[in-house]
Amino acid sequence: MSAALRLTDLTVSYDRHPAVHHVSAEIPAAEMTAIVGPNGAGKSTLLKALLGLAPHIEGRIECSAKRIAYLPQQAEIDRSFPISVFDTVLLGRWSRFGGFGAARTADIDDAQHAIEAVGLAGFERRPIDTLSVGQFQRVLFARLLLQDADLVLLDEPFAAIDSKTVADLMAVIRRWRAEKRTVVAVLHDLDQVRRDFPNALLLARELVDSGPTQRVLSAENLLRARAMAEAWDEHADACDVPLRLSA
Amino acid sequence: MFYEYLIQPFVEFGFMRRALVASLALAVGGSAIGVFLILRRMSLMGDALAHALLPGAALGFLLGGLSLPAMSLGGFLAGIATALLSGVIARFSSMREDASFAAAYLTAMAMGVLIVSLRGSAVDLMNILFGAILAVDDMALFLVVATATLTLVGLAAIYRPLVVECFNPGFLAAIGIRGSLYHYLFLALAVLNMVAGFQALGTLMALGIVLLPAVAASFWAREVWSMTLVAAPMAFASAAIGLLVSFHAGLPSGPVIVLFASAFFVGSLLLGSRASVRMRLSRPVHLRG
Numbered sequence: 001m002s003a004a005l006r007l008t009d010l011t012v013s014y015d016r017h018p019a020v021h022h023v024s025a026e027i028p029a030a031e032m033t034a035i036v037g038p039n040g041a042g043k044s045t046l047l048k049a050l051l052g053l054a055p056h057i058e059g060r061i062e063c064s065a066k067r068i069a070y071l072p073q074q075a076e077i078d079r080s081f082p083i084s085v086f087d088t089v090l091l092g093r094w095s096r097f098g099g100f101g102a103a104r105t106a107d108i109d110d111a112q113h114a115i116e117a118v119g120l121a122g123f124e125r126r127p128i129d130t131l132s133v134g135q136f137q138r139v140l141f142a143r144l145l146l147q148d149a150d151l152v153l154l155d156e157p158f159a160a161i162d163s164k165t166v167a168d169l170m171a172v173i174r175r176w177r178a179e180k181r182t183v184v185a186v187l188h189d190l191d192q193v194r195r196d197f198p199n200a201l202l203l204a205r206e207l208v209d210s211g212p213t214q215r216v217l218s219a220e221n222l223l224r225a226r227a228m229a230e231a232w233d234e235h236a237d238a239c240d241v242p243l244r245l246s247a
Numbered sequence: 248m249f250y251e252y253l254i255q256p257f258v259e260f261g262f263m264r265r266a267l268v269a270s271l272a273l274a275v276g277g278s279a280i281g282v283f284l285i286l287r288r289m290s291l292m293g294d295a296l297a298h299a300l301l302p303g304a305a306l307g308f309l310l311g312g313l314s315l316p317a318m319s320l321g322g323f324l325a326g327i328a329t330a331l332l333s334g335v336i337a338r339f340s341s342m343r344e345d346a347s348f349a350a351a352y353l354t355a356m357a358m359g360v361l362i363v364s365l366r367g368s369a370v371d372l373m374n375i376l377f378g379a380i381l382a383v384d385d386m387a388l389f390l391v392v393a394t395a396t397l398t399l400v401g402l403a404a405i406y407r408p409l410v411v412e413c414f415n416p417g418f419l420a421a422i423g424i425r426g427s428l429y430h431y432l433f434l435a436l437a438v439l440n441m442v443a444g445f446q447a448l449g450t451l452m453a454l455g456i457v458l459l460p461a462v463a464a465s466f467w468a469r470e471v472w473s474m475t476l477v478a479a480p481m482a483f484a485s486a487a488i489g490l491l492v493s494f495h496a497g498l499p500s501g502p503v504i505v506l507f508a509s510a511f512f513v514g515s516l517l518l519g520s521r522a523s524v525r526m527r528l529s530r531p532v533h534l535r536g
Binding site: 051052053068069070072076077078081082083084091094095099100127 | 286404405407408410411413414415416417418420421422423424465468469470471474
């Protein structure tokens with residue numbers, strides 16, 4: 001099994017405090033991996049680091065994916081902005097037309113199909129401020145579909161979303177897996193992770209465990225994760241764990 | 248009667264014709280800028296930016312007297328400096344950008360008034376603060392029209408990245424596009440429009456014709472481009488009506504124009520087709536689905 005992502009001794013810090021601390025792990029290609037951990041465990045930070053958006057990164061990230069698609073938490077998007085569903089979805093093809101080119105007929109057809117695939121046919125001209133949270137998440141999934149990425153990063157895709165929408169969107173995620181795309185999702189619902197995600201990475205600033213979900217989400221590991229996340233020292237000394245960057 | 252009140256002032260007086268053309272240009276360019284200012288939730292920052300032109304214009308005044316090129320260039324440089332400086336401060340400290348804008352413009356305002364008072368009289372100060380659209384000469388007209396042209400072409404060129412940077416900056420970042428570049432290009436265009444507006448309406452009210460029609464348009468239109476299309480005619484109408492009323496009633500033109508723009512805002516707030524008072528009160532029958 002080849003790795004889509006290989007993290008070597010990755011530390012990401014805000015204001016010198018590490019949010020992700022000395023994490024080494026592999027994320028398998030063409031597989032679904034869940035990132036799990038308590039609030040403040042560095043899950044979103046880890047995704048941002050993979051995208052190169054985190055402020056201060058030490059260690060190494062090796063990524064074999066050519067194109068990465070990213071679903072942010074909804075709070076990062078201005079949902080009152082006057083833009084239509086169709087235009088939002090079509091942005092997924094940015095890599096084709098860039099900031100200035102025109103969209104081709106094929107892109108427009110694909111956008112239409114993506115909107116239908118997430119169950120939003122008929123919503124094309126609706127402004128996004130008229131959508132519910134679940135409908136808007138479907139819009140963002142349609143945009144991801146259009147991005148045609150080999151690595152898809154999802155940050156809490158199912159927060160505050162009803163079970164019908166979760167089921168529909170999980171079908172989209174399984175389709176990505178069938179198409180040999182790598183999916184990495186930050187999730188909180190452990191039952192869902194056990195059910196749908198064969199692979200997991202348990203994070204509590206430091207790596208607790210990563211690998212097959214059944215092993216990673218053991219009661220013992222979850223307890224350890226909780227204890228680790230609660231330890232926070234305002235006046236911590238400089239970290240002296242040596243960097244293991246020999247490879 | 249109709250001719251006498253509405254047409255004759257423009258036929259008879261060159262300064263009225265120039266003022267009309269200047270306000271048309273200001274309306275077209277400025278209202279597009281205004282739409283983006285409110286969508287970026289930067290209305291008050293735009294106001295701060297307009298005030299920040301003052302020390303630059305005042306320095307121009309100190310060096311060149313009441314000369315338009317000197318004051319405009321000074322104002323433009325001061326505006327850009329303020330925008331960049333507060334952007335940099337916000338990025339390198341935990342201070343929010345609106346707070347650093349406020350700090351920058353209060354400083355700028357105080358410096359500006361002080362510089363004018365070093366040399367000018369109270370009349371000069373009034374001129375800079377409140378503008379004089381009836382004193383627009385050919386040079387100023389050229390500046391205003393060139394600004395409107397540059398604004399429309401520039402906004403058309405950066406339209407898509409700017410829209411995405413407004414509503415989903417993380418998306419641009421994730422696909423490796425520097426959204427801040429477009430943010431600063433937009434700010435430069437905004438400053439340019441304030442400079443153009445300040446000759447006509449002064450630093451205190453230049454933003455009136457930029458912002459009020461855009462806010463009014465948000466009660467009618469629900470996409471960025473249609474908001475711009477609605478805002479521009481309202482801006483021009485307030486300028487034209489304002490000019491005529493101030494001409495006949497012998498009132499200062501700047502405030503009258505801005506007040507008519509406010510009238511459009513209040514009217515849209517009450518009667519508009521989206522989220523207006525009318526829609527709130529009328530409770531139309533709900534639809535089937």
